[in-house]
Amino acid sequence: MLAACLFASGLAFADDIYQEPQVFLSEAFGDDVPEPKVLWLSDEHRTAAAQILQHSPHMLRVRYWQSGHRTAWILDEIGKERPITVGIVVDEGAIDQVGVLIYRESIGWEVRHRFFTQQFDQAKLNERLMLTKPIDGIVGATLSVRAVTGLARLAVYFDSVVDHGS
Amino acid sequence: MALDPNPLRPRRAPLLRWHRWIGLAAALIVVVVAVTGVLINHVASLNLREIYVDNALVLDRYGLVPEQSPISYQSPAGWITWLDGRLFLNATLVADQAGQGVGAVSVDGMIAAAAADQIFLLTSEGGLVERLSSHALPGRIVAIGESEAGGVLINTDKGRFTSGPDLLEWSSTITDTAWSETAPLPDGIYQEILQAFRGDGVSLDRVLLDVHTGRLFGAWAPYVFDTAAVALLFLAISGVVNSLRTPRRRNRGQNGGV
Numbered sequence: 001m002l003a004a005c006l007f008a009s010g011l012a013f014a015d016d017i018y019q020e021p022q023v024f025l026s027e028a029f030g031d032d033v034p035e036p037k038v039l040w041l042s043d044e045h046r047t048a049a050a051q052i053l054q055h056s057p058h059m060l061r062v063r064y065w066q067s068g069h070r071t072a073w074i075l076d077e078i079g080k081e082r083p084i085t086v087g088i089v090v091d092e093g094a095i096d097q098v099g100v101l102i103y104r105e106s107i108g109w110e111v112r113h114r115f116f117t118q119q120f121d122q123a124k125l126n127e128r129l130m131l132t133k134p135i136d137g138i139v140g141a142t143l144s145v146r147a148v149t150g151l152a153r154l155a156v157y158f159d160s161v162v163d164h165g166s
Numbered sequence: 167m168a169l170d171p172n173p174l175r176p177r178r179a180p181l182l183r184w185h186r187w188i189g190l191a192a193a194l195i196v197v198v199v200a201v202t203g204v205l206i207n208h209v210a211s212l213n214l215r216e217i218y219v220d221n222a223l224v225l226d227r228y229g230l231v232p233e234q235s236p237i238s239y240q241s242p243a244g245w246i247t248w249l250d251g252r253l254f255l256n257a258t259l260v261a262d263q264a265g266q267g268v269g270a271v272s273v274d275g276m277i278a279a280a281a282a283d284q285i286f287l288l289t290s291e292g293g294l295v296e297r298l299s300s301h302a303l304p305g306r307i308v309a310i311g312e313s314e315a316g317g318v319l320i321n322t323d324k325g326r327f328t329s330g331p332d333l334l335e336w337s338s339t340i341t342d343t344a345w346s347e348t349a350p351l352p353d354g355i356y357q358e359i360l361q362a363f364r365g366d367g368v369s370l371d372r373v374l375l376d377v378h379t380g381r382l383f384g385a386w387a388p389y390v391f392d393t394a395a396v397a398l399l400f401l402a403i404s405g406v407v408n409s410l411r412t413p414r415r416r417n418r419g420q421n422g423g424v
Contacts, residue, residue, distance in 0.1 A: 021301035036334045038296070058261070060295045063302070063334065074301060083263075085299070101301070 016103045018112050021074050024087040024101055025065055028072045036063045039162055052129055052153045053077065062158060069164050070096070073155040079105045079144040086148055088120075088155035095120045098152055108144030116145070125156045185404040188397050195394035202378040209371045218367040227382055230364035238351035239270040239279075243290035245355050246270035246279045249363060253279060255292035257358035269310035269346030271318060274331030278318050280310040280346075285318075287333060296333075304336045311343035319343045 025033045038061045041049065049057040065072040070091045076083040082104035089097040098120040100112035110116065116138060123133040131153055137145045209215060225231050238247040244256040246267070253264035255277070265281030272278075276295060277288040283306055287295040300306075305322030313319040317330040319341060327336040351359075376382035380391035 036302075038332065038334065058294050059297060060289070060293060063296070076297075076299065085301070 016109065017101070018103065019087070019099055019101045021085070021087065021101055024074070024099055025072055028087075028089045028097065029065065029067055029070070032067075034065050034067045036065055037162075038063050039158055045158075045161060048129060048157055049154060052157060053150045064158065064162065066162065066164075069093075071155075071159045071162060073151075073158060074101065075151045075154060077147040077151050079108055079147045081105065084111075084144060084147050084151075086151045088152055090156055090159035093124055093156065093160060095123045095152060095156060097121070098148065100148065103144075105144060108138075108141035110138045110141050111144045111148050117148075120149075120152050123152070123156070125153060125160065129153060129157060131156075181404055182408060185401060185408060188404075189401050192394045192397035192401070195391060196398060199378060199391070199394070202374045205374050206371065206378060209374075214371040214374065215369050217370040219370055219373050220364075220367040224373060224382075225364055225367060228368050230367070232360070232363060234266075236351050236356060236359065237267045238349055239267065239346055240349045241270050241277050241279075242272050243277050243288070243292075245351055246277065247351060247355075247359055248281070249359060252363065253281075253286060254359050254362065255288060256355060257362050258292040259362055260288060260292050260294055261286055261297065268307050271310055271312045271346050273312065273318050273333070274316060276331075278310065278333065280307050280320065282306050282308070285310075285320075285333065298333060304338075309345040311345040313339075313341065313343060321345065 022033075039045075040061045041057065041059070046057055062073070062075070070089065073088045073090070074085065075088065076085050078084070084100060084105065085102035087097070087099045087101050088095060098117040100117065103109050103112060116136075119133065119135050120131070123131040123135075126132055131149070135145070135149050205212065205214065219225070222231060232250045234250050236247045236249045238245050240246075245254075247254045248264060248267035251262065251264055251266070252259060253261045253267070260279075264286065265283060268280050268282055270277055270279040273287075275290065277286075277290065279286040279288060283300040283303070285298040285303065285307070287298065289295060303320075303322070304327045305324035307320050307322050309321040311319045311321075313328045315328070315330070317328055318333060319326065319328045319339065320336075326339050326341065328339045328341065329336050373382065380387035380389075383390075
């Protein structure tokens with residue numbers, strides 16, 4: 001049974017931590033990491049998230065970090081069986097950085113490499129909630145690619161609904 | 167030199183003995199395969215897909231019997247229970263891969279249910295508000311309690327920390343509190359959780375198919391069933407050979423037989 005549980009992050013098995021989330025946030029915001037905020041998901045948000053992820057989000061709120069028009073999101077999504085923790089920085093509505101922080105699956109770890117994640121740089125969302133740039137897959141890592149791509153789309157969508165104060 | 171009254175017997179005997187013993191050895195499996203095969207052929211007409219098996223031994227073979235004892239905590243919203251890595255509010259499944267519980271407390275009208283490396287923030291109806299992963303926590307949690315300020319206090323491998331009711335920020339503290347403790351789960355709720363854990367059980371047609379192939383009995387069992395199939399082939403061949411070699415009744419009569 002595949003438990004499609006969004007934002008799950010049980011650590012019962014060995015995890016490959018490629019970058020500590022705090023380090024990721026420091027890289028995103030420098031020494032002045034803002035305090036976390038939460039985005040409560042309305043029905044509209046949940047509908048859009050379900051369209052992006054192909055399953056309903058199982059949570060009612062998402063935390064994020066914001067400094068002006070720059071937001072950072074640390075999100076989890078199951079690739080095949082275990083959650084992948086991905087950090088996404090969105091700046092002015094476009095992806096500035098995608099990084100695989102913690103990988104727990106046994107295969108498909110190639111998605112952590114920069115050659116894959118750099119494809120997301122400067123990608124935005126169109127009206128169909130699709131990325132404006134094509135993302136090439138990786139043979140043997142289809143589900144991980146799908147998970148990371150879904151989270152990248154989700155982060156850009158969430159960024160578009162938070163209050164940027166302008 | 168005396169003539170052998172039945173010169174075929176010495177050559178036929180070993181094959182007959184093998185035929186007999188292999189037939190006996192394969193008989194049980196052949197009966198199982200035959201009976202389940204007939205039933206599988208009539209799954210639809212016998213409505214076997216609508217019949218569910220809830221026998222504990224069978225469910226155990228499908229991993230539908232919990233391996234661990236439940237760990238439960240009482241909260242204003244009901245019983246918070248961890249069972250084999252699944253988190254329940256009363257009998258409602260809240261989350262999978264939930265680790266092993268260390269406590270649950272009420273916070274700002276919600277419930278904070280803590281495992282060692284994550285906290286589940288739940289509504290009183292069992293809705294998952296947020297799952298705080300290890301990266302959102304200051305350390306591995308060993309106990310959780312309510313703080314005087316209406317937030318949460320956790321005892322971790324890196325010391326004690328407190329948070330407001332939103333659980334967004336953690337600050338170090340030396341404050342003590344009444345830590346959440348396990349409580350015996352009422353049997354009625356446990357039975358409901360077990361029901362939720364295993365669902366309806368396993369349909370009878372699925373069990374029959376797995377008995378037919380041997381998969382129900384373990385990873386090695388299909389090879390035993392394969393061996394039985396090979397034995398059946400041998401029985402067929404040896405049966406034909408023996409039949410061809412056996413003198414006809416008329417001939418035996420001519421040789422003085424009945």
